[in-house]
Amino acid sequence: MIRPSIPSGSRDFSSEEVYKRQYIFRIIKGVFEKYGYQPIETPVMENLETLEGKYGEEGDRLLFRILNSGDFKKDISASEFAESTAHQLIPKVAAKGLRYDLTIPFARYVVMHQNEINFPFKRYQIQPVFRADRPQRGRYREFYQCDADVIGSDSLVNEMELVRIFDEVFSILGITVTIKLNNRKILSGMAASINASNKFSDITVAIDKLDKIGLQGVRQQLTKNGLSESQIQILEKFFSLTGEAKQMLNEAKLLLIDSETGLKGIAEVEKIIELLDISGTTKAAVEVNFTLARGLDYYTGAIMEVKPNEIKMGSIGGGGRYDDLTGVFGLKGVSGVGISFGADRIYDVMEELKLFPATTQTGIKILFTHFNEASLNYSLPLLQQVRVEEIPAEIYPSSEKIKKQLKYADDKRIPFVVLAGEDEMRTGKLTLKNMQSGEQQSLSIEEIIQKLK
Amino acid sequence: MIRPSIPSGSRDFSSEEVYKRQYIFRIIKGVFEKYGYQPIETPVMENLETLEGKYGEEGDRLLFRILNSGDFKKDISASEFAESTAHQLIPKVAAKGLRYDLTIPFARYVVMHQNEINFPFKRYQIQPVFRADRPQRGRYREFYQCDADVIGSDSLVNEMELVRIFDEVFSILGITVTIKLNNRKILSGMAASINASNKFSDITVAIDKLDKIGLQGVRQQLTKNGLSESQIQILEKFFSLTGEAKQMLNEAKLLLIDSETGLKGIAEVEKIIELLDISGTTKAAVEVNFTLARGLDYYTGAIMEVKPNEIKMGSIGGGGRYDDLTGVFGLKGVSGVGISFGADRIYDVMEELKLFPATTQTGIKILFTHFNEASLNYSLPLLQQVRVEEIPAEIYPSSEKIKKQLKYADDKRIPFVVLAGEDEMRTGKLTLKNMQSGEQQSLSIEEIIQKLK
Numbered sequence: 001m002i003r004p005s006i007p008s009g010s011r012d013f014s015s016e017e018v019y020k021r022q023y024i025f026r027i028i029k030g031v032f033e034k035y036g037y038q039p040i041e042t043p044v045m046e047n048l049e050t051l052e053g054k055y056g057e058e059g060d061r062l063l064f065r066i067l068n069s070g071d072f073k074k075d076i077s078a079s080e081f082a083e084s085t086a087h088q089l090i091p092k093v094a095a096k097g098l099r100y101d102l103t104i105p106f107a108r109y110v111v112m113h114q115n116e117i118n119f120p121f122k123r124y125q126i127q128p129v130f131r132a133d134r135p136q137r138g139r140y141r142e143f144y145q146c147d148a149d150v151i152g153s154d155s156l157v158n159e160m161e162l163v164r165i166f167d168e169v170f171s172i173l174g175i176t177v178t179i180k181l182n183n184r185k186i187l188s189g190m191a192a193s194i195n196a197s198n199k200f201s202d203i204t205v206a207i208d209k210l211d212k213i214g215l216q217g218v219r220q221q222l223t224k225n226g227l228s229e230s231q232i233q234i235l236e237k238f239f240s241l242t243g244e245a246k247q248m249l250n251e252a253k254l255l256l257i258d259s260e261t262g263l264k265g266i267a268e269v270e271k272i273i274e275l276l277d278i279s280g281t282t283k284a285a286v287e288v289n290f291t292l293a294r295g296l297d298y299y300t301g302a303i304m305e306v307k308p309n310e311i312k313m314g315s316i317g318g319g320g321r322y323d324d325l326t327g328v329f330g331l332k333g334v335s336g337v338g339i340s341f342g343a344d345r346i347y348d349v350m351e352e353l354k355l356f357p358a359t360t361q362t363g364i365k366i367l368f369t370h371f372n373e374a375s376l377n378y379s380l381p382l383l384q385q386v387r388v389e390e391i392p393a394e395i396y397p398s399s400e401k402i403k404k405q406l407k408y409a410d411d412k413r414i415p416f417v418v419l420a421g422e423d424e425m426r427t428g429k430l431t432l433k434n435m436q437s438g439e440q441q442s443l444s445i446e447e448i449i450q451k452l453k
Numbered sequence: 454m455i456r457p458s459i460p461s462g463s464r465d466f467s468s469e470e471v472y473k474r475q476y477i478f479r480i481i482k483g484v485f486e487k488y489g490y491q492p493i494e495t496p497v498m499e500n501l502e503t504l505e506g507k508y509g510e511e512g513d514r515l516l517f518r519i520l521n522s523g524d525f526k527k528d529i530s531a532s533e534f535a536e537s538t539a540h541q542l543i544p545k546v547a548a549k550g551l552r553y554d555l556t557i558p559f560a561r562y563v564v565m566h567q568n569e570i571n572f573p574f575k576r577y578q579i580q581p582v583f584r585a586d587r588p589q590r591g592r593y594r595e596f597y598q599c600d601a602d603v604i605g606s607d608s609l610v611n612e613m614e615l616v617r618i619f620d621e622v623f624s625i626l627g628i629t630v631t632i633k634l635n636n637r638k639i640l641s642g643m644a645a646s647i648n649a650s651n652k653f654s655d656i657t658v659a660i661d662k663l664d665k666i667g668l669q670g671v672r673q674q675l676t677k678n679g680l681s682e683s684q685i686q687i688l689e690k691f692f693s694l695t696g697e698a699k700q701m702l703n704e705a706k707l708l709l710i711d712s713e714t715g716l717k718g719i720a721e722v723e724k725i726i727e728l729l730d731i732s733g734t735t736k737a738a739v740e741v742n743f744t745l746a747r748g749l750d751y752y753t754g755a756i757m758e759v760k761p762n763e764i765k766m767g768s769i770g771g772g773g774r775y776d777d778l779t780g781v782f783g784l785k786g787v788s789g790v791g792i793s794f795g796a797d798r799i800y801d802v803m804e805e806l807k808l809f810p811a812t813t814q815t816g817i818k819i820l821f822t823h824f825n826e827a828s829l830n831y832s833l834p835l836l837q838q839v840r841v842e843e844i845p846a847e848i849y850p851s852s853e854k855i856k857k858q859l860k861y862a863d864d865k866r867i868p869f870v871v872l873a874g875e876d877e878m879r880t881g882k883l884t885l886k887n888m889q890s891g892e893q894q895s896l897s898i899e900e901i902i903q904k905l906k
Contacts, residue, residue, distance in 0.1 A: 004503060004561045004782040007549050010496035012562055014569065015576070018492040034840050036817045036847025039471040043463035043595050044497060044551075044581060045517075050457060064498075065520040067547050069585040071539040078535040086524040093546075094520050096460050098497075108457045109465055116467065118864035120850055123468070128497060132522040142496050155850035157829070164837075279833040329457040364489045376610070380732040384617075387487050394489025397573060397608035411571040 009133070009141030019361045021144075021347060024173070025126055028146045028341055031169045032124040035161055037148045040123045042105040044130075048097045054104045054328070056297060062131045064141075065094035098130035102147045103298075103325065103338065110151055111329035119152030119334075126343075138348060149338030151326070156268060159302045159321065160275035162339045166306050166317055167282040169341065174355045176309045177316070178285045182292035183269050184299050184320070186252065189262015190238050190290075193255065194231040201297075203227075207239070208293035215239070238290045245273055245288045252290065268302060285309075298322040302337065308349050316345045365452050366416040368395040369405040378425050379418070382445045391452050409435055416452065462586070462594030472814045474597075474800060477626070478579055481599045481794055484622045485577040488614055490601045493576045495558040497583075501543075501550045507557045507781070509750060515584045517594075518547035551583035555600045556751075556778070556791065563604055564782035572605030572787075579796075591801060602791030604779070609721060612755045612774065613728035615792045619759050619770055620735040622794065627808045629762045630769070631738045635745035636722050637752050637773070639705065642715015643691050643743075646708065647684040654750075656680075660692070661746035668692070691743045698726055698741045705743065721755060738762075751775040755790065761802050769798045818905050819869040821848040822858040831878050832871070835898045844905050862888055869905065 006012065013021065029039075045066060052060055073081075075092045099105050102125045110121060126146045135141055148165065150158045163179055170177045187207075191200040206221040213221070215236075222232050237255060241248045249266050256262030269288055276286060284306075294303045301321030308316055319339030326334050350356055368383050370376040379395060386393040394414075396405040402419070409417045419431040429442040432451070443451070459465065466474065482492075498519060505513055526534075528545045552558050555578045563574060579599045588594055601618065603611045616632055623630045640660075644653040659674040666674070668689075675685050690708060694701045702719050709715030722741055729739060737759075747756045754774030761769055772792030779787050803809055821836050823829040832848060839846040847867075849858040855872070862870045872884040882895040885904070896904070 004564050005500060006496055006503075006561075006565075007498050007500055010498055012496070012566065013494040014566070015491035015493055018494050022492075033817075034843065034845045036820075036845065038468035038817075039475075040468055041466040041471050043459055043465070044583070045460050045463055045595060047458060047460055050459075061522075064522070066551075067518040067520045067543075069514075069517070072546075073534070073539045073542065076534075078531060081526070081529075081534045082531040086526045089526065090520070093525075098519075108459075111457045112459075113465065113467070118861060120861075122847070130497070142498060150850070153850045157833075157848060157850040161848075275833065278830050280837045364486075364491075367489075377731050380610075380728065384733045390487065392487045392489065394575070395610060395614075397603070397606045397610040408571060408573075 007141065009135030009139075011140065011142070016361065020350075020356050021343065023356065023360045024343055024346055024350070025144075025146065027172050028169055028343075029124070029126060031165055031172070032148050034168075035122075035148075035165055037122045037124040040106075040109060040125055041127060042099070042102070042109055042125070044098055044128070045096045046099050046105055046108070048091075048095055050108050050329075051097050051100060051104060055100055059100060062133055063100055064098040064130050064132050065090065066096040066098070068093055068095055099127075100131055101129050102127060102145050102340075103149070106147070106149060106151075106338075107325045107336075108329055110334070111326050111331045114331060120150050120158075121152055122148070122150045124148040138345065140344065144343045146341040146343055147338055149336055151336035152334050154335040156271045156302070157275060158337050159268075159272045159304075160279060162319060162337065163272070163276060163286060163304060164279065164282065166304070166339065167284045167286075170306065170317075171283040173346065173350065175316070175346070175349055175353070176284070177306050178287060178309055179282075180287055180289040180292045180305045180307070181269055181272065182289055182303050183265035183301055184294075184303060185261045185265030185268065185301060186256070186290060187265075187293060189256045189259035189265055190235060192259045192262065194227075194234050196227060196231060199225055199227065203235070204293040205295070207235075207291050208295055210239070210291050241290055245269075245286075248288050248290070265301075272302060294318060294320055298325055300324075304339065311349055311352060313345060313349060314342075316342045316349060318342075361413070364392045364394055364412065364414045366391065366393045366418060366448070367405070367409040367412075367414045368393065368418045368420070369402055369409075370396065370399055371402065371421055372399050375399070375420050375425065379420050382418075382420075382430070385445055386449060386452070389449050389453060391449065406433075406435075416448075418448065460594065462588030462592075464593065464595070469814065473803075473809050474796065476809065476813045477796055477799055477803070478597075478599065480625050481622055481796075482577070482579060484618055484625070485601050487621075488575075488601075488618055490575045490577040493559075493562060493578055494580060495552070495555070495562055495578070497551055497581070498549045499552050499558055499561070501548055503561050503782075504550050504553060504557060508553055512553060515586055516553055517551040517583050517585050518543065519549040519551070521546055521548055552580075553584055554582050555580060555598050555793075556602070559600070559602060559604075560778045560789075561782055563787070564779050564784045567784060573603050573611075574605055575601070575603045577601040591798065593797065597796045599794040599796055600791055602789055604789035605787050607788040609724045609755070610728060611790050612721075612725045612757075613732060615772060615790065616725070616729060616739060616757060617732065617735065619757070619792065620737045620739075623759065623770075624736040626799065626803065628769070628799070628802055628806070629737070630759050631740060631762055632735075633740055633742040633745045633758045633760070634722055634725065635742055635756050636718035636754055637747075637756055638714045638718025638721065638754060639709070639743060640718075640746060642709045642712035642718055643688060645712045646715065647680075647687050649680060649684055652678060652680065656688070657746040658748070660688075660744050661748055663692070663744050694743055698722075698739075701741050701743070718754075725755060747771060747773055751778055753777075757792065764802055764805060766798060766802060769795050769802060771795075814866070817845045817847055817865060817867045819844065819846045819871060819901070820858070820862040820865075820867045821846070821871045821873070822855055822862075823849065823852055824855065824874055825852050828852070828873050828878065832873050835871075835873075835883070838898055839902060839905070842902050842906060844902065859886075859888075869901075871901065 072093045191197050202225040206218050299320035300323040303320035305315045306317035321337040368379045383395050417433045424430050432441045432443050525546045644650050655678040659671050752773040753776040756773035758768045759770035774790040821832045870886045877883050885894045885896050
């Protein structure tokens with residue numbers, strides 16, 4: 001006998017959890033569609049050549065690979081096996097992998113279907129992704145991403161609209177958030193202004209950790225990366241800029257006066273804020289934050305991130321502009337911008353703040369019980385009558401003790417139960433029991449339907 | 454540069470296809486819930502020990518296995534590699550696999566969560582499954598199953614309700630179908646009545662192919678399996694029974710007079726038909742068919758299958774009762790019964806019969822166009838006003854030629870376009886263009902909203 005288990009870092013979802021997750025997905029999906037985004041779906045498995053080399057070394061390490069079917073060892077000689085590392089042998093034993101995110105599959109999709117697509121192409125995707133990461137609280141090996149991207153348009157109207165999507169989704173969910181904005185060009189300008197363009201990547205990695213390791217930690221990291229005290233002091237001037245966006249941007253302009261790229265970044269942020277202002281007030285606070293870096297390599301322009309205000313938690317949404325994501329698959333010069341919602345973290349925030357509405361669960365409204373075969377046969381057509389009215393209803397499948405049948409209704413939180421004994425069958429008036437109040441009423445099936453509708 | 458592709462047997466879905474698939478899923482889900490079934494979800498990856506040995510040798514061969522992360526060759530010595538077959542090495546290089554169906558993961562779920570579950574447990578699951586099968590028209594390596602099962606109740610009310618679910622789903626989808634019923638106990642009784650109980654499996658496998666290879670083919674196969682001419686002739690008597698259910702069952706009773714199991718099977722089919730009659734007429738034809746076998750080993754009682762009437766196609770739904778599916782995971786003596794919808798085949802049937810309603814697509818209702826920055830800035834707050842009314846709307850992101858913007862609306866089948874030029878900005882009356890008729894109207898934003906609502 002096998003003691004059943006599931007792979008670490010993966011999860012089963014009960015009905016209650018599925019309903020709550022669907023509630024989140026439904027709201028995200030609804031807002032995506034209201035803003036003109038349409039769904040696509042891509043397969044769970046992608047060819048490894050599509051996935052490898054897109055997420056950096058760390059990402060490649062975290063890919064789940066599918067063992068080739070049939071005789072997986074047929075292309076490896078015994079001596080080759082002895083002399084090669086696992087890494088060297090992978091191409092011979094695995095040709096497919098599980099998708100690591102939805103962005104690379106989307107880029108692959110755009111290139112493969114470029115002749116069927118109308119650009120600018122606005123798509124959303126809500127599907128699971130897979131990472132062989134060390135499982136820990138809140139980090140899973142199989143989890144959902146909810147992405148929206150526009151590809152083939154460099155207009156900053158897109159960035160503005162994506163900020164609005166964040167704003168609207170979190171407002172409907174009841175989570176008060178702050179949406180942080182920055183631009184990779186500003187970060188790039190900062191690096192240039194201290195003559196450290198070659199250390200751009202080190203600098204972004206270091207400041208990305210500001211939240212976790214604090215200013216002192218970032219200082220240490222930058223020193224370790226070979227930055228001088230005077231260079232670090234100038235960077236600190238940027239990071240210390242806070243407050244009202246226009247003021248911050250004006251001060252940053254002075255610091256970036258010699259960097260064309262930096263000033264372009266500033267201008268882009270200004271434009272996004274201007275477009276937001278024109279379009280209407282947001283419910284969320286939108287703030288400029290020069291310490292926002294976003295880890296991913298492919299971002300080149302605007303970057304954004306969402307944090308909940310009432311709870312200490314990492315980002316629950318993020319995104320940015322990438323200039324040439326499809327280039328690697330042969331379609332060059334197509335700019336894109338996208339955002340992603342972290343559904344699992346959003347779930348946790350909503351649980352902690354008790355934000356799920358009580359009506360999340362699509363509930364069964366009524367259970368028909370029965371005492372014996374006659375009572376069952378009497379009830380079956382009535383049950384169908386209720387269902388014709390689109391009222392979710394069920395019948396306890398066997399004539400067990402009524403107590404057991406009532407417990408079933410209670411456990412499944414079914415609000416009403418019908419009892420049909422000899423009296424009821426004679427008079428045609430059923431007994432309807434309210435499971436919460438315990439109250440019983442004698443009603444015809446038509447009256448019951450009226451009551452449940 | 455990589456020429457992008459996806460694994461053979463897998464598919465991308467465009468928006469139009471996603472919407473159509475979601476339409477099918479939504480209807481199936483809606484009926485499942487109306488009958489008291491609730492959703493659960495299980496991970497894409499399962500431990501191989503959960504999956505292996507459950508689907509027969511053929512099934513094991515079709516499992517996709519996940520290569521262990523890190524140094525997958527660390528537990529294999531060079532000599533072991535040289536001396537072992539791929540099959541022998543699999544346990545050392547792969548501990549996880551992709552689920553092959555939803556039934557075994559469900560059985561695993563029930564056993565793992567038995568203390569949180571209320572029995573009888575009615576769950577549904579709509580998720581993708583994976584099989585390393587040879588891809589061909591209509592057969593994919595990654596496809597969705599839509600399953601509903603009740604576990605922990607041996608009442609035939611469940612079978613009756615599952616027939617009703619088939620009936621209702623296909624009726625809503627507009628597919629006229631025949632639901633075939635049989636019982637494994639009847640097949641078992643047939644085998645016993647010709648003293649061939651030891652050949653039960655051969656017999657079911659052979660008659661399962663009746664549709665494909667015809668009566669002569671089945672005869673040949675049975676002869677090859679060592680059945681005598683007189684044995685085959687008795688079997689043919691069963692198979693030749695057709696027509697009205699009660700009549701067929703009575704005639705079969707005479708043939709099965711010495712088989713207790715066979716008669717029990719007959720009684721079960723009679724009861725299901727009786728319960729169906731009591732509950733109300735079905736839209737689909739429900740017929741008893743003694744040649745229905747269903748390939749899967751674990752069925753022990755009622756079996757059912759759905760075929761479309763207007764099109765030549767394999768089954769688009771099926772199911773049956775299994776007495777002890779959870780036993781293999783340590784929970785013995787729990788009976789279950791379930792059905793499955795073949796979503797991909799249903800999709801193909803609906804396409805061929807043109808059954809998808811025109812409104813499947815959640816469409817964008819209106820596109821705002823603009824001539825220049827002033828016109829863009831004027832439009833942005835109006836766009837938000839439309840969205841506040843829950844009307845899906847978008848704005849073309851850049852001020853390109855109006856012709857291009859109109860083409861975008863046309864390609865995306867957006868029915869209305871707003872033009873806001875200097876005249877419109879001055880008067881506050883926007884030009885609304887009906888993209889189908891070409892008709893233009895001069896309307897305020899409030900009038901436009903009224904028109905689109």
